[in-house]
Amino acid sequence: MKVPYIDGLVPNEVVTAQFLVLSKETRQKKTGEPYLSLHLADRTGEMEAKMWDNVAEVMDTFDRDDFVKVKGLMQLYQNRSQFTVHRLRRLENHEVDLADYFPCSERDPEEMFAELKGIIGGLRNPHLRGLLEAVFSDSQLAALYKIAPAAKSIHHACRSGLIEHVLSLCTLARLTASHYPEIDLDLLLTGVILHDIGKVEELTYARSFNYSANGQLLGHIILGLRLIGQKFDQLPDFPPKLRSLVEHMIVSHHGELEFGSPKLPAFAEALMLHHLDNLDSKMNAIRSALKRDRHADGEFTGYIASLERSLLKKDRYLHGDQPTAVPRPAMEPKKPVEANQVKPNQEAQPVPPPSRTPGPPGAAPDHFPRPAPSERRPEHRPAPSTLFGEKLQAVLEQKK
Numbered sequence: 001m002k003v004p005y006i007d008g009l010v011p012n013e014v015v016t017a018q019f020l021v022l023s024k025e026t027r028q029k030k031t032g033e034p035y036l037s038l039h040l041a042d043r044t045g046e047m048e049a050k051m052w053d054n055v056a057e058v059m060d061t062f063d064r065d066d067f068v069k070v071k072g073l074m075q076l077y078q079n080r081s082q083f084t085v086h087r088l089r090r091l092e093n094h095e096v097d098l099a100d101y102f103p104c105s106e107r108d109p110e111e112m113f114a115e116l117k118g119i120i121g122g123l124r125n126p127h128l129r130g131l132l133e134a135v136f137s138d139s140q141l142a143a144l145y146k147i148a149p150a151a152k153s154i155h156h157a158c159r160s161g162l163i164e165h166v167l168s169l170c171t172l173a174r175l176t177a178s179h180y181p182e183i184d185l186d187l188l189l190t191g192v193i194l195h196d197i198g199k200v201e202e203l204t205y206a207r208s209f210n211y212s213a214n215g216q217l218l219g220h221i222i223l224g225l226r227l228i229g230q231k232f233d234q235l236p237d238f239p240p241k242l243r244s245l246v247e248h249m250i251v252s253h254h255g256e257l258e259f260g261s262p263k264l265p266a267f268a269e270a271l272m273l274h275h276l277d278n279l280d281s282k283m284n285a286i287r288s289a290l291k292r293d294r295h296a297d298g299e300f301t302g303y304i305a306s307l308e309r310s311l312l313k314k315d316r317y318l319h320g321d322q323p324t325a326v327p328r329p330a331m332e333p334k335k336p337v338e339a340n341q342v343k344p345n346q347e348a349q350p351v352p353p354p355s356r357t358p359g360p361p362g363a364a365p366d367h368f369p370r371p372a373p374s375e376r377r378p379e380h381r382p383a384p385s386t387l388f389g390e391k392l393q394a395v396l397e398q399k400k
Contacts, residue, residue, distance in 0.1 A: 002100045007044035007291070009074045011081070016071045018091060020101040022046060024064050026055075034059060040070075040083065042101050045292060047074075051085035062090040067101065080302055081292070102205075103158035109146040112163045116193070119170055125186040127238050131246070132193060134231045141227065144200040151199075152209045155281035155288070155306075162199050165280060166192060172276045180268070188269045191249035195273060198224030219260065224250050249273055286311060 002018050009015065019040035026034050029052075036051040036059060049072070051058075062068055072085040105112070117136065123129040136142045150156030150165040158164075169192045177183040198220030204210050214223060225247060232243055248270055254261035255274035265271040285306055290313060293301040299317045300310045 002042070002097070005042050005044040005100075006040075006047050009047075009081075009083070011074050011076055014071070014073050014086075016069070018042075018067060018069045018096060018100075021062060021064055021066050021068055024062070026059055036085070038085070040068075041103065043099065043103050045103065047081060047083050049083040049085050051088060053086070058088045062088070067091040067093070067096045076296060080296055105156075105158055105160035105164045107160070107164060109160040109163065112160065112167055113142070113146050115167060116163060116170075119167075119189060120193070123186045123189065127235075127242055128186050128190045128246075130235060131228075131231060131238065132190060134234055135194070135197070135228070138231075141200065145197070147205065148200045149203060149205055149209055150196060151281075152203060152211065155284040157209060157288075159205060162196060165284070166196070168280050169273075169276055172280060173272070176272060176276065180272075182268060183272065184269055187245060187249075188272060190246055191253070191269060191273045192276070194224065194228060194246065195250055195253040195277065196220060196224070197227055197250075198222070201227070221251055221254075221260065221262070245269075253277055282307065 004015055004017055006019075009017075019042055022039040022041050024039075025037040027037055029035055034055045036049075036055055038049040038051065040047055040049050049070075067090070069089045069091055070083075070085045071087040072083050074081060074083050076082070120129060120132045120136070123132070136145070146163060147159050148163075149158055149161040151161070156162065156165040170189060173188045173192050174185065177185040177188055201223045202212060202215035202218075202220035204212050204215075228247070228250065232238055245267070248263065248266060252261050252263045252265040252270050253274050255265060255271075255278065257264065265274050285304070289301055289304045289307065289311055293311075293313070296302070299313055301313065303310050
């Protein structure tokens with residue numbers, strides 16, 4: 001097993017390690033000499049790297065998708081982690097264990113596939129269950145579905161990321177459908193499981209993740225319709241109108257025309273699929289961005305292009321550079337209505353400011369803890385902040 005991994009690198013420590021080259025560019029310094037701009041990866045993540053010296057000796061000895069052994073130093077440059085390569089050597093395939101280099105889900109793909117088959121077996125609609133069983137009885141397609149990433153870089157960009165994303169959506173689908181009784185859960189789950197199936201052909205993932213020729217020409221929506229169309233042809237008794245609903249969920253799941261959907265979601269399950277898909281992808285993108293930026297200074301990340309914003313590092317904002325566990329207040333006996341309430345701390349905490357806490361079901365989203373009666377000023381008036389305010393406060397007190 002290789003060590004260290006990218007997620008174990010710390011700033012200002014010289015290391016020798018092995019990585020997969022995701023990208024390689026030869027550029028020029030102001031002096032005209034060449035330098036290398038690299039993107040390196042292993043199964044725990046990715047990082048930018050630069051090689052400034054002795055470049056001519058190695059620049060033609062390796063290329064993208066090669067494995068390299070490097071000696072260098074992790075540093076922070078413009079508040080972003082960057083690895084400076086001092087020495088580099090290309091590795092042969094027999095020198096590496098491929099499992100060390102490809103980002104992969106923390107869950108076992110066979111375990112996830114067994115969970116997926118259990119969900120399919122639990123569908124009550126025989127036509128939808130038969131369709132999904134026909135899809136995954138194709139051993140070649142099932143093998144690809146187990147290891148495909150959900151995206152090239154934005155979210156769940158790891159081996160087995162697709163099935164991990166789908167299972168997360170299945171959980172969200174069950175939770176939300178239970179709140180809306182008009183939702184057909186079997187139809188929603190079918191859309192969840194099939195919406196991104198074209199990713200198995202859109203992306204290449206033997207080494208680094210990229211787009212296949214058909215992926216660039218057609219995209220995963222069209223490729224997904226092709227795959228499902230072949231399975232529909234094996235089910236002559238499948239209701240034509242139900243087929244149209246399934247196909248519509250695939251073509252509309254991006255939600256907007258400008259995001260690549262040929263059609264806007266036109267019924268409840270299709271719209272719910274779009275929003276759940278967007279929610280799960282955004283939450284995974286946030287988690288990945290915060291992990292990549294963990295060594296950089298400051299309370300905000302750099303600009304995240306996929307999210308079109310910088311992100312607050314909440315733990316650092318609340319607790320400083322050394323996050324500490326915040327003790328929970330003593331719990332009162334559970335009451336049905338108050339099961340999800342969090343009791344505010346009794347002592348004022350100057351740093352951080354009081355955080356937003358969930359209120360009882362139905363409470364407004366901006367519910368904040370109220371101060372204890374002993375801490376409130378008369379008639380809940382705020383403390384005066386100017387000389388005029390102090391005089392006005394004195395007049396009001398005299399009139400009481």
